[in-house]
Amino acid sequence: MTDNPKNLEQLLPFYANGTLEGQEKIDVEKRLEEDDDFRMELKYLEALHNQIQQETVSNSPGELGLARLNAALDQENSAEILQKPANDNIIWRIAAIAAVVALVLSISVQVYGPLTKTDDYVTASGSSAQVSQSVLQVFFNDATPAGQIRELLSEEKLTIIEGPTELGFYRLAPRNVLSDEELSALIIRLAALDAVEEALKE
Amino acid sequence: MTRAYIDLSDEELVEKIAQKDRAAFDVFYKLHEKRLYHFIQKKLNDPFEAYDILHEVFIEIWRKAERFEGRSKVSTWYFGIAFNKSIDRLRKKTPDQFSEDDTKEIVDEESLSPMEMVNATEEASLIAKCVEMLSAAQRAVVQLAFYEDMSYPEIAKIIDRPEGTVKTRIFHAKQALKLCISKFSGDRK
Numbered sequence: 445m446t447d448n449p450k451n452l453e454q455l456l457p458f459y460a461n462g463t464l465e466g467q468e469k470i471d472v473e474k475r476l477e478e479d480d481d482f483r484m485e486l487k488y489l490e491a492l493h494n495q496i497q498q499e500t501v502s503n504s505p506g507e508l509g510l511a512r513l514n515a516a517l518d519q520e521n522s523a524e525i526l527q528k529p530a531n532d533n534i535i536w537r538i539a540a541i542a543a544v545v546a547l548v549l550s551i552s553v554q555v556y557g558p559l560t561k562t563d564d565y566v567t568a569s570g571s572s573a574q575v576s577q578s579v580l581q582v583f584f585n586d587a588t589p590a591g592q593i594r595e596l597l598s599e600e601k602l603t604i605i606e607g608p609t610e611l612g613f614y615r616l617a618p619r620n621v622l623s624d625e626e627l628s629a630l631i632i633r634l635a636a637l638d639a640v641e642e643a644l645k646e
Numbered sequence: 647m648t649r650a651y652i653d654l655s656d657e658e659l660v661e662k663i664a665q666k667d668r669a670a671f672d673v674f675y676k677l678h679e680k681r682l683y684h685f686i687q688k689k690l691n692d693p694f695e696a697y698d699i700l701h702e703v704f705i706e707i708w709r710k711a712e713r714f715e716g717r718s719k720v721s722t723w724y725f726g727i728a729f730n731k732s733i734d735r736l737r738k739k740t741p742d743q744f745s746e747d748d749t750k751e752i753v754d755e756e757s758l759s760p761m762e763m764v765n766a767t768e769e770a771s772l773i774a775k776c777v778e779m780l781s782a783a784q785r786a787v788v789q790l791a792f793y794e795d796m797s798y799p800e801i802a803k804i805i806d807r808p809e810g811t812v813k814t815r816i817f818h819a820k821q822a823l824k825l826c827i828s829k830f831s832g833d834r835k
Contacts, residue, residue: 463797491767
């Protein structure tokens with residue numbers, strides 16, 4: 445029950461605007477029945493309410509404001525499109541990168557001779573131990589951006605030697621010579637990535 | 647195209663805006679632009695600033711519609727955005743002077759009798775002048791209570807203050823208005 449007189453005075457504006465409910469409303473009405481000054485206060489608040497209700501909104505922005513908003517939203521929309529290139533754009537970028545890599549590789553092959561999975565290397569220390577260059581086939585998810593592929597190649601020290609092929613995979617070669625264990629671990633790491641659908645040793 | 651949206655509730659329109667539906671946004675703007683502008687303009691007392699703030703409010707409605715969870719009325723949500731943006735603008739304009747909890751001290755007693763007060767309150771221009779002289783914080787609650795007919799819990803949510811603060815603030819505003827009406831009404835005699 446709201447029997448504190450000051451509380452009731454503070455509630456009176458909300459009785460005047462018709463939003464008071466429940467026990468508070470009952471308490472205000474009870475005091476209105478008993479108190480002349482309180483009734484006069486209500487009249488003043490009702491007059492105030494009526495006057496403020498009759499205020500007219502002059503010169504709101506209207507259609508001009510809506511046109512400004514639409515222009516701002518169009519601009520925002522264009523900026524988003526620029527930030528998120530379409531998928532076909534990504535495919536062209538990947539293709540362009542692959543073409544450049546292929547060109548570099550073809551020049552390397554001409555200069556240093558053919559590179560195949562059976563190529564043998566001799567370590568710089570002159571050891572006679574022979575290691576073979578491994579090649580992986582990696583299928584990237586279609587939605588993977590070129591930037592993410594580049595990052596992955598850089599992190600895992602891989603080079604594109606071919607791709608994307610007609611079947612949609614890339615042939616990748618580790619830049620460093622890896623042992624069988626290291627190569628298996630690399631394949632497991634690649635296969636676990638969201639960006640990669642499948643990773644195999646050729 | 648927008649005809650199909652005219653009958654939608656505010657909640658339904660906001661749902662569509664959350665899905666980036668521009669037609670729903672246009673309808674929402676047309677429905678609420680005037681009352682929001684009126685509220686902002688009354689708070690800032692500057693039509694050009696009010697235009698800017700209104701623009702910012704609708705941009706925020708567009709960007710944040712997906713976060714509206716329907717726990718309060720849509721009007722409470724957008725008036726809250728408008729209130730906060732207006733407060734920020736006022737703070738930028740007068741950082742040292744503006745206080746959201748500012749309540750002007752009432753130093754004089756009103757000299758009109760209760761009946762004279764009621765009669766004087768019938769003068770629209772006098773009321774408008776006196777409302778303008780309230781502090782920004784008081785003006786906002788007066789506007790929300792007497793123009794928007796909002797309950798004190800709704801106003802508390804909009805201005806992000808306890809319900810008791812809303813009741814006290816409007817009580818002080820009402821007293822300040824009485825004093826102002828009394829003063830200017832007396833000057834005319």
